[in-house]
Amino acid sequence: MRYSLMLCACLAASPAMAGIEEALTDHILPGFAGFSTAADALAVTAEADCSPDALRAPWNAAFDAWTEIGDVRMGPSETGALSVSFWPDARGFTPKTLRRLISSEEEVGTDPTAFADVSIAARGLFALEQMLYDADFDDYAPGSYACTLVQTATADLASQAQALEAGWRDGYSAVLRSAGAEGNSAFLSEQEAMTALYTQVLSSLEFTADSRLGRPLGTFERPRPTRAEAWRSGRSLRNVLLYAEAAEEMAMALSDGEMPQTEAAMQRLRDAAEKVSDPSLQDIEDPSARLRVEIVQQNVRALSGYIEQELGVPLGLTAGFNSQDGD
Structure with a gap:
């Protein structure tokens, strides 16, 4: 009985830990899982039909899911979010990079694995927005290089989403949960x-x-x-x-x-x-x-x-x- 009372008192005196756990389980982890699911659905749709008409709805669903956790810029997301959401693009790097890829039909635009090394201006949600909504880009035909580029970019986005989810679920969540524990150099308390x-x-x-x-x-x-x-x-x-x-x-x-x-x-x-x-x-x-x-x-x-x-x-x-x- 005394042990139980002492345990309750300790828990009551530690609102921070409760808040950390709830932020993870109620918001952050399901948010990254939801984004991964939505990005994967976008990639699957693009593989079957690369047209803007087919992709606008799943792209918007993926963007909606991203807003749940897109501004959480710590842990895996501190740098990982940059290639998902390259904005603001004050110098117009996204259209410039897309034009270069399309005009030269660069091979990297056909390989989702190699695409990870492309400039972040051509990756993620905003590059896809340009391809799906900008009149200078959205008139591509099925089977064209631009169509393949969109398929590559959606596959790359799905891979990024999976990596972010895994990074939080299997790694950084434990860092937050163990804040103040011996050996946790990220959070000393x-x-x-x-x-x-x-x-x-x-x-x-x-x-x-x-x-x-x-x-x-x-x-x-x-x-x-x-x-x-x-x-x-x-x-x-x-x-x-x-x-x-x-x-x-x-x-x-x-x-x-x-x-x-x-x-x-x-x-x-x-x-x-x-x-x-x-x-x-x-x-x-x-x-x-x-x-x-x-x-x-x-x-x-x-x-x-x-x-x-x-x-x-x-x-x-x-x-x-x-x-x-x-x-």
Whole structure:
């Protein structure tokens, strides 16, 4: 009886470990598994039919799955995510690289194994978006080099997804779970691991506000609508919401209590997004359309603030460095 009481007391005094386990089992691990499944389905579809009409739906499903964990940039994802989601592409490397591959019909574009050594600008979700939605690329014929390139890129994406899932499931999850244990040089305490996960949440929301929304907004005098993430496929606003929802979900998993203000802030963000007229954010040169997007941006920042209040402050957490910082 005394042992049981002591055990309960120890568990109650260790909210960080509970939060780490819940973040892994409720959010991160199923998120990577879901992305792997969706990427594999995309590759299977492409093998049977490489046409944009056939691939747009499974590509969108794969992108949806990616947003669950795409902003978790630690462990296997710290570098592994770069070739899945090469954005922003400020210098237009993706179309340049794709044009070079197609015009020269480079052999590497027909070999999914060798394709892993291609520039990350030609790999992942955004290179596929260019092939499936850009008028300069999406008119390829069945059996053409471009068709094969799309099949190669989808197979490569599936391989990347499998590697990320395995890296988290079979390796890095144990590193987080053993935070503070002897021999764990990555996290010398449970608090360090908790801080690292908390940083992913706030960094995701910061990146959404500053880059996913801030880049296309530009300035009032010079908006840059084509700098919006995934604008060709019309999912710029959808990405904002899905990444924000993923950040909220991970915050809730990390928390050892209710977060009513955070939940309310997320709902206000959804409500604000419903008023945006163009989901690709291409109409923001119009002042009224711009204002609606700015209100969405304000709500993303407000959501981050409530997470700090309801998660960070009670647990004594302060966000640290994240691999997306400075983008």
